[in-house]
Amino acid sequence: MNVSPAPHRHRVFGLNVDACVPLPVEARADDAGPADVEIVEGSVPSDLPNVRVHGVRFQAADGRAMLTVDGVARFLVEAGRRITIARDAAADDDDVRVFLLGPVLGALLNQRGELVLRGSAIAVDGKGVLFLGASGAGKSTLAAALKKRGGVFLADDLCVVRPAADGSMSVHAGFNQLKLWPDSLAQLGMPLSGLPCVRRGLEKRRVTPDGGRQPQPVLVRKIYVLRGPSRRGIAFTPTEGVRKFNLLNQQTYRSGFIDGLDEKIGHDRLAMQLAQQVPLTIVHRSDELSQLDTLALRCLKDLRA
Amino acid sequence: MNRFVWLASYPKSGNTWFRVFLTNFLRDGDAPVSINDLADAPIASARAAFDLAVGYDSSEMLADEIERLRPEVYLHRARQAHEPIYCKIHDACTVLPDGRALVPPAATQCAIYIVRNPLDVGVSLAHHFGHGDIERVIREMADPAHALFATKAREMNQLRQKLLTWSGHVRSWVDAPEMRVHVVRYEDMKLKSEETFASALRFLGLPDDAARVRKAIAFSRFDELRRQEEASGFSEKLLQAKAFFRQGEVGSWREVLTSEQVRHLIAEHRTVMTQLGYLTPAGELTF
Numbered sequence: 001m002n003v004s005p006a007p008h009r010h011r012v013f014g015l016n017v018d019a020c021v022p023l024p025v026e027a028r029a030d031d032a033g034p035a036d037v038e039i040v041e042g043s044v045p046s047d048l049p050n051v052r053v054h055g056v057r058f059q060a061a062d063g064r065a066m067l068t069v070d071g072v073a074r075f076l077v078e079a080g081r082r083i084t085i086a087r088d089a090a091a092d093d094d095d096v097r098v099f100l101l102g103p104v105l106g107a108l109l110n111q112r113g114e115l116v117l118r119g120s121a122i123a124v125d126g127k128g129v130l131f132l133g134a135s136g137a138g139k140s141t142l143a144a145a146l147k148k149r150g151g152v153f154l155a156d157d158l159c160v161v162r163p164a165a166d167g168s169m170s171v172h173a174g175f176n177q178l179k180l181w182p183d184s185l186a187q188l189g190m191p192l193s194g195l196p197c198v199r200r201g202l203e204k205r206r207v208t209p210d211g212g213r214q215p216q217p218v219l220v221r222k223i224y225v226l227r228g229p230s231r232r233g234i235a236f237t238p239t240e241g242v243r244k245f246n247l248l249n250q251q252t253y254r255s256g257f258i259d260g261l262d263e264k265i266g267h268d269r270l271a272m273q274l275a276q277q278v279p280l281t282i283v284h285r286s287d288e289l290s291q292l293d294t295l296a297l298r299c300l301k302d303l304r305a
Numbered sequence: 306m307n308r309f310v311w312l313a314s315y316p317k318s319g320n321t322w323f324r325v326f327l328t329n330f331l332r333d334g335d336a337p338v339s340i341n342d343l344a345d346a347p348i349a350s351a352r353a354a355f356d357l358a359v360g361y362d363s364s365e366m367l368a369d370e371i372e373r374l375r376p377e378v379y380l381h382r383a384r385q386a387h388e389p390i391y392c393k394i395h396d397a398c399t400v401l402p403d404g405r406a407l408v409p410p411a412a413t414q415c416a417i418y419i420v421r422n423p424l425d426v427g428v429s430l431a432h433h434f435g436h437g438d439i440e441r442v443i444r445e446m447a448d449p450a451h452a453l454f455a456t457k458a459r460e461m462n463q464l465r466q467k468l469l470t471w472s473g474h475v476r477s478w479v480d481a482p483e484m485r486v487h488v489v490r491y492e493d494m495k496l497k498s499e500e501t502f503a504s505a506l507r508f509l510g511l512p513d514d515a516a517r518v519r520k521a522i523a524f525s526r527f528d529e530l531r532r533q534e535e536a537s538g539f540s541e542k543l544l545q546a547k548a549f550f551r552q553g554e555v556g557s558w559r560e561v562l563t564s565e566q567v568r569h570l571i572a573e574h575r576t577v578m579t580q581l582g583y584l585t586p587a588g589e590l591t592f
Contacts, residue, residue: 056377058360067361070370103361118362135352135364136460181459201367203457228462229544287544 005040013109013160014172014217020085021093023101024177024208037081037108039100044076044086065107072096075104080112094199101175106158106253113263115161115270116253120178121154121171121218122146124303128171128218130159132251133226138285141184142226144207145296148188153178153209154218158253161220161274169274170217178207187292222303223280225251229287234295236302237282245275247282308383310509311408311416312345313394315474316453317429318421319491320393321541321549325530326494326502327391330511330521337524340533341540349379349394349408350454350464358382368455368465372401375464376409383412395453397469398477398484410483417505418478421491422583422592423471423574424558424567435545439566446471447573472577490581492555492592498522527553556592 006018011028019039044066053060057068065077072091076084083104087096109116119132120143129146131139140156147153155174163169181204185192195205225239225247239247249271281302285295312327314320321340328344329337338344347354355371356363358378363371382390399407423446430442445451453466468474478486487508493501502522503513531550534542542549558567571578571588578584583591 055360056358056374056381069366070373098365099361102365106361134462135362136462183459198365202365204365231544 005042006035006038009035013114013174014162021096021100023097024175024206026176026213037083039083039085041087042084044074044084046074063111065111067099067104067107069095069099072099075100077104077107077111080108083108092200094197098199102157109158109160110254110263110267113266115267115274117159117161117251118157118253119159119251120156121159121174122151123154123214123218124151124300126218127221127303128154129303130161130171130220130223131226132159132223132248134228137226137228138184139226140178140180141187141292142224142285142295142299144178144180144184144188144190144209145292146299147178147209147211149296149300152214153211154214161270162217163270163273164217167273169220169277171220172217173214176208176213178209179204180207181205184292187290220274220278223248223274223278224283224299225280227282227284230284231287232284233286234291234298235284236298237284239280239282244280245272248275248280307412307414308386308388308390309379309408309413310389310391311349311394311413312391312419313396313398313416313478314419315421315426315468315471316395317426317433319419319489319494320395322491322494322525322527322530322553323417323419323489323505324391324393325525326521329524330502330506330517333517333520337529337533339537340530341537345391345393347392348463349392349396350466352462352464354382355464363464364460371464372407373403375407376401376405376412379412380409389414395468396466397474398481399467399469406481408481408484410481413484415485415487415508416478416481417508418475418486418488419491419494420475420488420581422555422558423578424562424570424583424590425491425555425592426471427566427570428558428561429551432551433543433546433549435543435547439562443566443569443573446570449473470573472574475577475581488581495553495555 006020008019008022009028010017010023010025011032012025015036016028016033017037018035020041048059048061048064048066050061051059059066063079067075071088072095073088074086085096106116117130117132119130119139121128121130122143124146131143133139154171156178158174160172161169179198182192195207198204198206252271312320312324324343324345325340331344332338352363355378358381359374396407401407427439427442427446431437431439447470449470451468454461454463455465469477479488487505489501489505499518503518506513534548534550539549585591
């Protein structure tokens with residue numbers, strides 16, 4: 001009997017993904033079509049030939065990228081279609097998944113020419129809202145707060161935004177997982193116990209959002225870029241023009257994986273399209289997490305204005 | 306490949322003041338530079354610079370995993386640089402469990418180590434972290450396991466920085482093997498400015514033109530820094546501190562520390578304090 005190297009068949013970000021490890025998203029129906037992306041275990045070379053771009057633990061060359069996470073795995077990402085994982089003996093599934101579903105998948109999506117943004121997405125009143133910003137800015141926490149108030153969870157960590165035939169930009173549902181730190185969970189009134197850690201040694205927890213999933217892409221109607229805590233407290237500052245485009249560009253997921261000029265141009269064009277269509281507001285939050293409710297309500301008010 | 310010029314210090318020891326002076330000197334302009342626009346690279350523990358060099362997001366890496374990558378990150382950045390990288394660093398110059406130096410000599414041109422009387426450092430630290438708890442600061446300065454940005458409870462935009470004890474921190478830099486280190490005392494920057502800054506410039510291989518040095522000193526005077534902070538804020542001030550540029554005096558510990566606290570600090574750090582001239586051989590405080 002042949003055992004598939006990728007027996008877990010899922011659909012995420014509008015793509016059929018066959019994986020060698022279970023992913024935090026529903027299985028797809030048998031008749032839903034062949035895989036767009038395959039994730040398998042196998043051997044990976046220690047260096048790529050003809051490296052064009054490289055960092056301390058990544059290399060990119062000719063439509064292939066390689067990321068190494070010491071003590072966890074080496075990941076080879078090829079032509080936006082295939083990820084091969086050479087796993088370290090000491091690594092468990094959680095260790096592998098954390099990087100697989102983050103930077104490795106980000107690299108694959110970039111290879112496919114996708115616009116990938118760092119942040120969370122919620123549908124409020126049927127409209128797609130993105131929460132972007134640097135690590136630790138509070139994107140997942142605010143998204144969770146809005147979900148609590150009736151929003152529909154779409155994505156956390158990575159958002160994929162694609163143009164439809166008419167050019168309108170929609171966000172596609174990602175993994176069924178929200179990652180939150182203990183401080184945030186306390187603020188959201190969610191108990192810590194029973195929530196698995198994202199990986200051993202990290203206090204961040206994995207939450208499976210309840211409620212309905214959104215199988216269809218949702219038009220993006222608003223983007224919030226969160227800044228870290230500020231003494232000034234909560235402030236909403238709409239942004240326009242070049243500043244808006246530059247800010248949006250900073251939130252995209254690419255950092256060196258886009259190794260071809262064509263890819264860069266394509267990527268910027270998508271970011272420009274999104275910037276032209278969707279209002280963007282910079283949000284400063286208070287330095288106290290206890291202000292989360294106030295921030296969520298301000299957000300809803302802003303969205304419904 | 307040796308590119309990094311480390312501007313190293315225990316926190317609150319005058320590092321920023323030195324950097325403001327250096328930026329003013331290098332830019333040689335007609336007006337003081339903005340404190341929010343200094344010439345040096347982001348701090349050595351900035352996560353964004355680390356992620357850029359590694360090639361992916363480190364937000365779900367463990368602190369020890371990150372530490373193991375840092376030496377290669379500095380080597381990588383040094384290889385890519387075409388000119389000296391002036392880089393602030395608060396980390397003690399530690400050695401990793403595998404024997405590699407956190408700060409590779411091969412990536413290093415030299416280091417300026419800025420040091421201040423630990424009695425004044427203690428007072429300044431209590432204000433900087435907003436808690437005013439001198440006892441806590443004294444404990445932390447004596448704790449070899451003390452580190453900044455070490456919490457496991459939330460995401461931080463800086464990497465963990467092991468400080469060792471205050472004395473351990475000094476020794477780690479001053480005695481670092483294969484590293485050219487020039488020690489600058491805060492008190493000398495204050496009381497013997499021209500001579501102290503000129504000497505540091507010569508160490509860095511920069512011209513010590515007297516008029517240019519005097520102008521840079523004038524542009525980095527404490528009241529100018531405080532005026533700028535009051536007008537437009539300072540990006541390196543922590544949220545919980547009232548001000549970053551607070552007093553800038555030598556010996557303000559006398560108004561704040563109890564004699565017990567003074568005794569405690571001296572008992573902990575006597576050897577290094579004596580070596581640096583903060584205590585005479587007879588054990589008397591010099592500032």
